[in-house]
Amino acid sequence: MRTKYRDIKPFVTKDGSTVRELMHPLHHGNKNQSLAEAIIPAGSKTGLHLHRSSEEIYYVISGQGIITLGMKTFHIEPGDTVLIPPLNAHSVENTVSEDLHILCACSPAYSDDDTELLDC
Numbered sequence: 001m002r003t004k005y006r007d008i009k010p011f012v013t014k015d016g017s018t019v020r021e022l023m024h025p026l027h028h029g030n031k032n033q034s035l036a037e038a039i040i041p042a043g044s045k046t047g048l049h050l051h052r053s054s055e056e057i058y059y060v061i062s063g064q065g066i067i068t069l070g071m072k073t074f075h076i077e078p079g080d081t082v083l084i085p086p087l088n089a090h091s092v093e094n095t096v097s098e099d100l101h102i103l104c105a106c107s108p109a110y111s112d113d114d115t116e117l118l119d120c
Helices: none
Strands: 018-023 034-040 049-051 055-062 065-069 072-076 081-084 090-094 100-107 115-117
Touching (some): 049 090, 065 081, 090 100
Antiparallel strands (some): 018 034, 034 100, 049 115, 065 072, 065 090
16 A cells, blocks of 8 residues: 555644644554654644553654653654653654654554543
8 A cells, every 4th residue: 555645634633733644544454553744833732642552653754842751851853763652641842943743653553532631
């Protein structure tokens, strides 16, 4: 299965990031994981949240920011990779004047139903 970036319509997730599902079981025929690009606009932050089942791996494509993961906060920049185990609270803040682009791999695949917002 092949997808073209320009054909993928972005949507806003529960945590407030804009996402393009590059590969997802609901649309592409894969079974156990999803791959998406998350875009956090300049000066914005995703809501603090966790996933009950999904393990996530973030890979920073461009931009810079701060990630909160549990009780830790650290700087992220292009080339950084972050593991987010299930049940770990996390959020991402864009700290520069350009969009922050993150490649997100989730297993099992991303689902709004698996996302619990914590700072509402």
